[in-house]
Amino acid sequence: EVQVLESGGGLVQPGGSLTLSCGASGFTFRQYAMSWVRQAPGRGLEWVSGIGHTGADTYYSDSVKGRFTISRDNSKNTLVLQMKSLRADDTAVYYCAKGVTDLDSWGQGTLVTVSS
Amino acid sequence: QAVVTQEPSLSVSPGGTITLTCGLSSGSVSSNSYPSWYQQTPGQAPRTLIYSTNTRSSGVPDRFSASVVGNKAALTIAGAQADDESDYYCLLNIRSGAPVFGGGTRLTVL
Numbered sequence: 001e002v003q004v005l006e007s008g009g010g011l012v013q014p015g016g017s018l019t020l021s022c023g024a025s026g027f028t029f030r031q032y033a034m035s036w037v038r039q040a041p042g043r044g045l046e047w048v049s050g051i052g053h054t055g056a057d058t059y060y061s062d063s064v065k066g067r068f069t070i071s072r073d074n075s076k077n078t079l080v081l082q083m084k085s086l087r088a089d090d091t092a093v094y095y096c097a098k099g100v101t102d103l104d105s106w107g108q109g110t111l112v113t114v115s116s
Numbered sequence: 117q118a119v120v121t122q123e124p125s126l127s128v129s130p131g132g133t134i135t136l137t138c139g140l141s142s143g144s145v146s147s148n149s150y151p152s153w154y155q156q157t158p159g160q161a162p163r164t165l166i167y168s169t170n171t172r173s174s175g176v177p178d179r180f181s182a183s184v185v186g187n188k189a190a191l192t193i194a195g196a197q198a199d200d201e202s203d204y205y206c207l208l209n210i211r212s213g214a215p216v217f218g219g220g221t222r223l224t225v226l
Binding site: 037044045046047050057059060061095097099100101102103104105106107108109 | 150152154156161162163164167168173203205207209213214215216217218219220
């Protein structure tokens with residue numbers, strides 16, 4: 001069974017940093033691009049960042065470019081999102097998903113709250 | 117940056133058929149936009165319905181179908197059921213490697 005499980009969310013002050021992780025199982029992780037998608041409270045889905053299957057290619061939405069860094073460790077089947085200079089409008093549930101243009105196998109999400 | 121547009125809300129009667137659309141504020145949607153569709157009920161993670169324009173994800177009933185019609189992507193739900201009442205999002209690959217979600221359509225079955 002394909003599974004992805006996000007972790008690392010929590011409360012962080014504005015301007016702070018946080019690192020999210022996503023562990024994957026049930027599929028050959030190294031063969032698939034991966035993405036992070038977020039959803040602010042009461043709002044719609046927002047694609048945030050994606051990474052190619054080797055990790056060589058990375059992509060970001062304009063809203064996080066320069067502040068967030070996506071990476072992966074194919075030996076550990078793990079996807080990572082490093083977030084810095086966090087703002088109140090980064091508050092959201094962050095989902096990990098398989099793919100970039102065709103998202104599949106979503107996790108249950110991890111909540112990031114940016115507040116003083 | 118182009119905005120992906122969806123109807124904010126729609127309603128359908130049980131057993132009825134409804135079509136949700138996904139367009140661009142400037143330009144046309146084509147299969148090269150790789151439109152995909154997602155269903156989300158409150159408090160739950162999204163569920164993939166359709167990818168690559170018209171391919172149903174595993175386990176999705178054939179009541180759900182999708183296509184590109186005119187200059188928009190379209191998701192059609194036939195024989196609507198109560199548990200189809202959800203938010204539906206489309207995703208378009210507008211700029212290579214950086215897809216964009218539409219604002220979502222809240223579908224009511226009544």
